[in-house]
Amino acid sequence: MAKGIYLCSLTEKVGKTLLSVGIIQKLHKDGKKVGYFKPIGTPKGPFTSKKDPDIDFLKSCLEITNLPYDILSPVSIPDCYYIDLIDAERKEELLTLIKETYEEWSKDYDYIIIEGAPSLKQYVRVGVDDVSIAQTLGINDLVYIESLSSDKAIDNLFFTNRYFDYRNVKMKGIIFNEIDYEYFARIHELEKNHINRYKIPIIGIIGKNIQLWSPRVSEIKEAIGGSLVNEGTSPQLDNLVETYLIGAMGPQSALKYLRQVKKAAFITGGDRADLAITALNENVSVLILTGYIHPDTSVITVANEKNIPILLSPSDTYSTVKNVENIEPAIQEEEIEMVLNLVEKQINWDILLK
Secondary structure, eight states: OOEEEEEEESSSOSOHHHHHHHHHHHHHHTTOOEEEEOSEEOOSSTTSOSOOHHHHHHHHHOOOOOOOHHHHOOEEOOSTTHHHHOOGGGHHHHHHHHHHHHHHHGGGOSEEEEEOOSOTTTTGGGTOSHHHHHHHTTOOEEEEEEOOSSTHHHHHHHHHHHHHHHTTOEEEEEEEEEEOGGGHHHHHHHHHHTGGGGTOOEEEEEEOOHHHHSOBHHHHHHHHTOEESOGGGGGGGGOBOOEEEEOOSOHHHHHHHHTTOSSEEEEEETTOHHHHHHHHTSSEEEEEEETTOOOOHHHHHHHHHHTOOEEEOSSOHHHHHHHHHTOOOOOOGGGHHHHHHHHHHHBOHHHHHO
16 A cells, blocks of 8 residues: 555645655656645536546646546535535545545555645535544644745644644644745754754755746636737746736826836736836736726737736736736746756755655
8 A cells, every 4th residue: 555645734725746746756757656635636627527637737747647537536515605515424435435445546656746625624514624534544644734934834834733632643744835935044943943843854845936837828728718919929928927907097106106016017007008008118028908998009018018918917916916816837848857856946845755
């Protein structure tokens, strides 16, 4: 039977899929047979394909397995309206399916990387949360992932550790992921004075890599359902976006913020030609105009001169910003080696594989 490494988190979007990619690569490099398992996949909507995009992503960038999707992720619960779609009466049925699937195919592997739900809290109401699944699979120590670069991360850590004690499972250790480099020293300070007192091992501290965690303009276009106004700039859809700014002020005020950032997505109304032109003359990767208001000809002219894409969003500014915030950038083929290097150097493999 393979050894299961169960990745979980208290909050969403902490990089569990990215970590899975790096861990699988490292173990492959060491000659181990490694599988991947996501007990409950989360499709984007209740009436779309049942497939979880994270699993398709892993299969596209790694030779993890040729097994069918239903083996890699036997249960699908859409993230949208999931409380209405599942009830506690199905608990035993779902846990049995997950256990039987896992036990059947894990016999041929040394390790299985198990990616948990978006949050430890998810599905607690119906008894198919991460802790319940881990216990069903005979895994009593989970790897906790945290991505906040603030002392709130330590509150989350101690809350989760107490919760694990209550549920009679252990924390194998913590991986701080996507952490601002200036917060590293604070983690080491807290490790000495606080974390070690509770015997919680730090498995790794992985810094935020701008290239890996920055979406491309093409991903933003898809996420907001936008259209490209100036087709001649289509090659620039590969531009990285490191941050975004919302244009809801005068040009002079906007200029102050624009000059503090680079490779920004500047989001403003389509009727704000003054702001749009101000942004286009600075270091922006894309101009996003909301409300489906087509820009003035002068804006398009400047954008073409600067070779900057203009995206037209059908939504208002608030909805557009929320859609941009929810983007999880895909890893490109040329970045796979970067993920391996990042994870390989920063993980304590003795603790993780123990």
